[in-house]
Amino acid sequence: MRNLSRNPSMEWSSWLTFPQLCALAVAWAVMILMEFELVNGAQAQASDRTRTALVAINEELRVSGWGIEGSDFCSWTGITCHGDNGNSTVKKLNLSHRSLTGNLTAIAQLDSLEILDLSSNEFHGPIPLELGKLSSLVLLDLSFNKFEGPIPRELGRLKSLRSLNLSSNLLVGEIPDELRSLEELEEFQVSSNVLSGHIPLWVGNLISLRVFAAYENELDGLIPDKLGSFSALEMLNLHSNQLGGPIPSSIFASGKLEVLILTQNNLTGGIPANIGNCTRLSSVRIGNNRLTGALPLTIGNASSLTYFEADNNNLLGEVVSSFAGCFNLTLLNLASNGFTGSIPMEFGNLSSLQELILSSNNLSGGIPLSIIGCKNLNKLDLSYNRFNGTLPKEICNMSRLQFLFLGHNSMRGEIPHEIGNCMKLLELDLGSNYLTGMIPPEIGHLKSLQISLNLSFNHLHGSLPPELGRLDKLVSLDVSNNQLSGTIPPEFRGMLSLIEIDFSNNLLMGPVPSFGPFQKSPNSSFLGNRGLCGEPLTSCEGSFGIDHEDYHHRVSYRIILAVIGSGLAVFTSVTIVVLLFMVRERQEKVAKSKSAGPTEEEETDTRPTIEAGNVFIDNLRQAIDLEAVVTATLKDSNKLITGTFSSVYKAAMPSGLIVLVKKLKSMDRTIVHHQSKMIRELERLSKLSHENLMQPIGFVIYEDVALLLHHYLSNGTLTQLLHESCKEIDYEPDWPRRLSIAIGVAEGLAFLHHVAVIHLDISSANVLLDSNYKPLLGEIEISKLLDPSRGTASISAVAGSFGYIPPEYAYTMQVTAPGNVYSYGVILLEILTTRLPVDEGFGEGVDLVKWVHGAPTRGETPEQILDARLSTVSFAWRREMLSALKVALLCTDSTPAKRPKMKKVVEMLQEVKQG
Ligand SMILES: *[C@@H]1O[C@H](CO)[C@@H](O)[C@H](O)[C@H]1NC(C)=O
Numbered sequence: 001m002r003n004l005s006r007n008p009s010m011e012w013s014s015w016l017t018f019p020q021l022c023a024l025a026v027a028w029a030v031m032i033l034m035e036f037e038l039v040n041g042a043q044a045q046a047s048d049r050t051r052t053a054l055v056a057i058n059e060e061l062r063v064s065g066w067g068i069e070g071s072d073f074c075s076w077t078g079i080t081c082h083g084d085n086g087n088s089t090v091k092k093l094n095l096s097h098r099s100l101t102g103n104l105t106a107i108a109q110l111d112s113l114e115i116l117d118l119s120s121n122e123f124h125g126p127i128p129l130e131l132g133k134l135s136s137l138v139l140l141d142l143s144f145n146k147f148e149g150p151i152p153r154e155l156g157r158l159k160s161l162r163s164l165n166l167s168s169n170l171l172v173g174e175i176p177d178e179l180r181s182l183e184e185l186e187e188f189q190v191s192s193n194v195l196s197g198h199i200p201l202w203v204g205n206l207i208s209l210r211v212f213a214a215y216e217n218e219l220d221g222l223i224p225d226k227l228g229s230f231s232a233l234e235m236l237n238l239h240s241n242q243l244g245g246p247i248p249s250s251i252f253a254s255g256k257l258e259v260l261i262l263t264q265n266n267l268t269g270g271i272p273a274n275i276g277n278c279t280r281l282s283s284v285r286i287g288n289n290r291l292t293g294a295l296p297l298t299i300g301n302a303s304s305l306t307y308f309e310a311d312n313n314n315l316l317g318e319v320v321s322s323f324a325g326c327f328n329l330t331l332l333n334l335a336s337n338g339f340t341g342s343i344p345m346e347f348g349n350l351s352s353l354q355e356l357i358l359s360s361n362n363l364s365g366g367i368p369l370s371i372i373g374c375k376n377l378n379k380l381d382l383s384y385n386r387f388n389g390t391l392p393k394e395i396c397n398m399s400r401l402q403f404l405f406l407g408h409n410s411m412r413g414e415i416p417h418e419i420g421n422c423m424k425l426l427e428l429d430l431g432s433n434y435l436t437g438m439i440p441p442e443i444g445h446l447k448s449l450q451i452s453l454n455l456s457f458n459h460l461h462g463s464l465p466p467e468l469g470r471l472d473k474l475v476s477l478d479v480s481n482n483q484l485s486g487t488i489p490p491e492f493r494g495m496l497s498l499i500e501i502d503f504s505n506n507l508l509m510g511p512v513p514s515f516g517p518f519q520k521s522p523n524s525s526f527l528g529n530r531g532l533c534g535e536p537l538t539s540c541e542g543s544f545g546i547d548h549e550d551y552h553h554r555v556s557y558r559i560i561l562a563v564i565g566s567g568l569a570v571f572t573s574v575t576i577v578v579l580l581f582m583v584r585e586r587q588e589k590v591a592k593s594k595s596a597g598p599t600e601e602e603e604t605d606t607r608p609t610i611e612a613g614n615v616f617i618d619n620l621r622q623a624i625d626l627e628a629v630v631t632a633t634l635k636d637s638n639k640l641i642t643g644t645f646s647s648v649y650k651a652a653m654p655s656g657l658i659v660l661v662k663k664l665k666s667m668d669r670t671i672v673h674h675q676s677k678m679i680r681e682l683e684r685l686s687k688l689s690h691e692n693l694m695q696p697i698g699f700v701i702y703e704d705v706a707l708l709l710h711h712y713l714s715n716g717t718l719t720q721l722l723h724e725s726c727k728e729i730d731y732e733p734d735w736p737r738r739l740s741i742a743i744g745v746a747e748g749l750a751f752l753h754h755v756a757v758i759h760l761d762i763s764s765a766n767v768l769l770d771s772n773y774k775p776l777l778g779e780i781e782i783s784k785l786l787d788p789s790r791g792t793a794s795i796s797a798v799a800g801s802f803g804y805i806p807p808e809y810a811y812t813m814q815v816t817a818p819g820n821v822y823s824y825g826v827i828l829l830e831i832l833t834t835r836l837p838v839d840e841g842f843g844e845g846v847d848l849v850k851w852v853h854g855a856p857t858r859g860e861t862p863e864q865i866l867d868a869r870l871s872t873v874s875f876a877w878r879r880e881m882l883s884a885l886k887v888a889l890l891c892t893d894s895t896p897a898k899r900p901k902m903k904k905v906v907e908m909l910q911e912v913k914q915g
Contacts, residue, residue: 046112047087051073053107053110054067054076055067056106056109059106061100061102062102063076063078064077064098065077072088073088074090078095078098079092080093080115082112089110089112090113091113091114092114093110093113093115093116094115094117094864094868095117095118096121096864096868097834098121098868099122104123104128104131105130107130107131107134108134110134113136114136115137116134116140116141117141117864118145119143119165119864120143120841121144121145123142124145124147126149126152127152129152131154132154133154135159135160136160137160138160138161139161139162140161140163140164143167143169144167144168144169145169146169147166147170148169148170148171149173150172150174151166151175151195152176153178155179157178157181159182159184161182162187162208163186163187164179164182164185164187164188164189165189167190167192168191168192168193168843170194171190172193172195172196173197174196174198174200175190179202180205184208186209186210186211187209188203188206191214191217191237193216195214195217195218196219198219198221199214199243201224202224203227204224204227204228204229205226206231209228209233210231210233212233212236212237213235214237214238215238215241215261218241218242219243220241220242220243222244222245223238223243223245223247223248223262225250226250227250227251228251228254228257232254234258235258235259235260236251236261237260239261239262239265239285240263241264242265242266243262243265243266244265244268245269246269246270246272247267247286247291248272249273252272252274253274255277255278256280258281258282258283260285262286262289263285264287264289265288266290267286268291269291270291270294271286271291271295272296273297273298275296275299276299276300276302277301278302280304281304281305282307283306283307284309285307285309286310286313288313290313291315292315293315293316295318295320297320297322299322299323299326300322303325303327307329307330308331308332309332309333310334311333312335314337314338315337315338316339316340318340319339319341319344319358320344321344321345321346323344323347323350324347324350327352328352329353330354330355331353331355332350332355332357333355333357334357334361335357335359335360335361337360338361339362339363340361340364341363341365342363342364343358343363343365343371347371348368349373350373351373353374353376353377354378355377355379356374358382358385359381359382359383359384359405360383362385362386363385364385366387366389367382367391367406369392371398372394375397375398375399375400377400377401378402380401380403381405383406383407384407384408384409385408387410387411388409389411389413390416391406391411391413391415393416393417395418395419395422396418396422396423397421399421399422399424401422402425402426402448403425405427405429406429407429407430407432408432408433410434412433412434412435413435414435414437414440415443415455415460418442419440419442419446420444420445422446423447424448426449426451427449427452427453428446429452429454430455431454431456431457432457435458436459437460439464439465439468439479441465441467441468442467443471444467444469444471447470447471448473449474450474450497451475451476452476453471454478455478456479456481456482457480457481459483460482461485462485462486464486464508465489468489469491469494470491470494471494471495473497474497475498476500477498477502478500478502479503479506480502480503480504480505480525483506484508485506485507485508486508487509487510487511488532489513490513492515501518502524502525503529503532504526504528504529505527505529507529508532509529509530509531509532510531510533510540511534511540512534512537518535518536520536523536608703608705610626610627610700610702611675611701611702611703612675612701614698614699615697615709616682616696616697616698617686623653623655623656624659624697624698624709628654629659632649632650633651633663638651648661648663649662649663659709659712660709660710660712662708662709664705675701678701679699682696682708690747691744691774691776692748692774692777693748693752693776694711694713694776694778696708696709696710697710697711713769714770714771715768716769717764717765717767718741718764718765718767718768718769718827718830718831719764722764722831723834733869737773739880739909739912741769742827742909744775745775745827749762749777749902750902752777754903758816758819759815759820759823760779761779761801762777762823762824763801763803763827766778766779766801767827802837803836803838803848804822804837806819807822816896817902820902821891821899822891825849825899826849826892828888828891829849829852829885829888830848832865832866833865833866835848837849852865852885852888866881883908884909884912887900887905887909
């Protein structure tokens with residue numbers, strides 16, 4: 001009231017006379033004074049009550065930083081108040097992400113509460129009915145806890161509620177009918193529980209509903225047929241339930257729908273034609289249902305559509321050409337339906353299309369030449385259809401193609417020589433067709449081919465081109481069931497990554513090259529040929545004139561990492577990253593003697609001879625004993641970290657000095673073959689001085705092992721600082737320290753980029769902290785020594801650490817400077833949120849980056865994202881954190897070109913610091 005009385009008086013002053021004004025002023029003064037007394041008294045009481053309530057809450061929850069004697073409760077973490085000191089009430093309580101547990105009943109006493117966020121804690125047991133008393137509540141978020149039992153009917157009393165999130169708990173039973181009175185509801189989320197029964201019809205009457213998510217439950221029955229009729233529904237996500245019946249056309253009625261996810265239900269009927277009303281519709285996922293009928297021609301009006309997935313249904317008719325109107329379409333998956341006809345010519349207009357998946361239908365005709373207009377196509381899967389015609393020689397004009405699946409069709413003619421231009425191809429399947437002619441030697445140019453090459457069940461003849469031996473990353477090769485003749489070229493021993501091979505049912509002869517993967521294959525891989533011999537078949541006479549030189553392999557492990565994925569970072573839960581780790585022991589003996597902890601005597605017996613070694617820093621030469629370094633790395637008890645490329649050991653020198661030793665895992669004799677090159681690089685790196693980079697101080701090389709020496713840093717890694725110490729009770733919020741760590745890492749990386757070094761494994765585990773918490777970025781040698789572009793290793797498939805891998809990596813398979821910026825952005829988010837880059841708590845397929853970028857869609861504020869233990873300490877910290885969050889969002893942009901350069905990142909963060 002006092003507030004109200006001021007503003008009108010200013011307007012009135014323009015037409016009231018002076019005496020009138022004076023009289024009014026006096027009258028008001030009296031009124032205000034009286035009112036002030038009353039209000040003040042009442043509010044002081046309210047304030048006391050609030051304090052008592054908070055103390056009671058804290059007795060249960062033990063919130064760190066609460067209950068300090070004499071302190072104003074409005075300054076306690078997570079609390080936002082109404083009113084001034086002394087007469088304040090709690091308006092907002094945000095205690096998310098605090099590992100809290102305990103009885104919540106006392107919260108019901110905070111009767112002015114408007115926002116209550118208890119998400120991501122450890123609360124269990126039933127949701128307290130008393131929460132129904134918080135009649136001013138606008139937002140209630142209890143998601144990501146372990147609440148059990150039914151949704152209390154009492155929540156129906158929260159008449160002002162606009163956002164209710166009960167997702168990711170263990171709630172059972174039906175959605176209670178009492179919630180029908182929540183007429184203001186805009187966001188209603190109950191996903192990932194064990195809810196059963198029907199979706200109540202009244203959900204269709206909620207006039208403000210924008211977001212409805214009830215996915216991953218056991219709901220059955222129908223989707224309410226009025227859903228969206230009265231409201232502007234923007235997001236509907238009901239996947240993984242047992243819902244039946246049709247997709248109601250009402251959900252498209254307002255035309256505001258942006259995201260529709262109904263995958264994994266039992267839905268029947270057709271796709272409503274008014275889907276075309278929705279010009280903002282970006283994502284449609286209705287796969288794995290029982291939908292029937294044809295695709296609506298109106299789909300082309302949904303011009304924002306980027307993702308359409310309707311696989312595994314009973315859809316019929318043609319693949320409609322009107323999809324070509326959706327010029328932003330990045331993924332179209334219509335696999336496993338009953339589509340007939342051919343691929344529309346117009347699809348060539350889809351220049352954003354990255355994945356076209358039409359497998360397992362009854363499609364026929366040729367591959368239209370116009371398809372090369374899809375210049376971003378990365379996956380073309382037409383397998384299991386009746387496509388005929390020839391493989392167009394222009395197919396590789398789609399230069400981003402990584403997956404080409406044409407198996408199980410009726411393709412004729414020869415494989416064009418131009419296939420050698422598909423430089424990005426990871427997997428090629430042309431099996432089970434009627435292809436003729438020879439295998440073009442150009443396939444051997446496809447250096448990126450690594451998952452599989454399948455040419456089986458065709459009519460190919462002629463000899464195997466020796467060029468295939470250059471495919472040193474290829475894991476699976478199947479040329480079986482053709483008419484291939486001649487011998488297996490000895491060059492095939494160059495296929496160092498092979499694990500699965502099949503040469504069976506051809507006309508091959510001569511010896512099987514003596515090469516591990518061949519000998520370890522079953523006989524069946526070679527059967528049905530004219531005359532193959534030698535291991536694993538019967539022995540040869542030795543008269544074939546092919547040299548039997550033993551191929552020396554001292555490699556104890558081969559790590560093949562294949563990352564398959566779609567780069568559609570726009571959609572959560574879309575990107576599928578399959579990490580395929582195949583670890584093989586080639587020489588078991590070598591492996592055994594290395595891993596079995598040797599006894600003292602054995603140790604001296606088997607101690608390897610040092611082939612090369614040096615200490616770069618003059619005044620450390622005396623203190624470092626290279627023999628002692630080697631000995632230390634033979635003991636598992638000295639091991640500190642096992643990393644992607646290396647293990648880290650702590651080595652105590654006889655002089656008392658402690659050094660950190662990084663042991664590079666041997667790969668393909670890289671170290672032996674490139675020893676002098678490595679030494680030169682190491683020496684160069686040791687001179688490349690920057691205070692935020694961890695440079696080598698020396699090295700030792702023996703056998704196929706390189707040990708890199710570093711200063712020992714006492715404060716562990718950034719991962720440990722962020723994720724291990726934080727749960728401790730005496731956690732000390734220190735944003736300035738975190739900010740200067742962020743800046744230091746950025747400076748180190750900016751320097752690396754300045755000298756044109758791309759880091760291959762940026763993660764918080766590779767940021768080490770010295771005794772003053774100065775960060776030093778480690779693993780820089782790896783980037784130099786194993787840089788695939790320099791031909792020093794065949795590990796270009798190694799992407800770095802999980803959670804830090806930029807989305808474009810899935811189709812470029814190359815680590816770039818913008819990719820580094822992305823990984824850095826992940827570290828910055830880690831610093832701001834104290835969350836791990838990958839955490840089950842984010843939901844399926846969601847990592848830290850997606851979780852943060854998705855906050856606005858979920859209606860969450862930045863406060864719900866930042867580590868509240870820091871952001872609630874002071875306004876200054878909060879402001880700085882918000883500015884740093886902006887930088888992190890830029891760095892993790894899904895489009896590499898939009899990310900800032902590291903130099904710019906440093907500047908922006910320095911501005912944040914100066915305020
Ligand atoms: C190659 O394709 C054929 C026919 O499509 C299939 O039967 C075979 O399993 C495939 N080979 C491998 C190694 O996957």
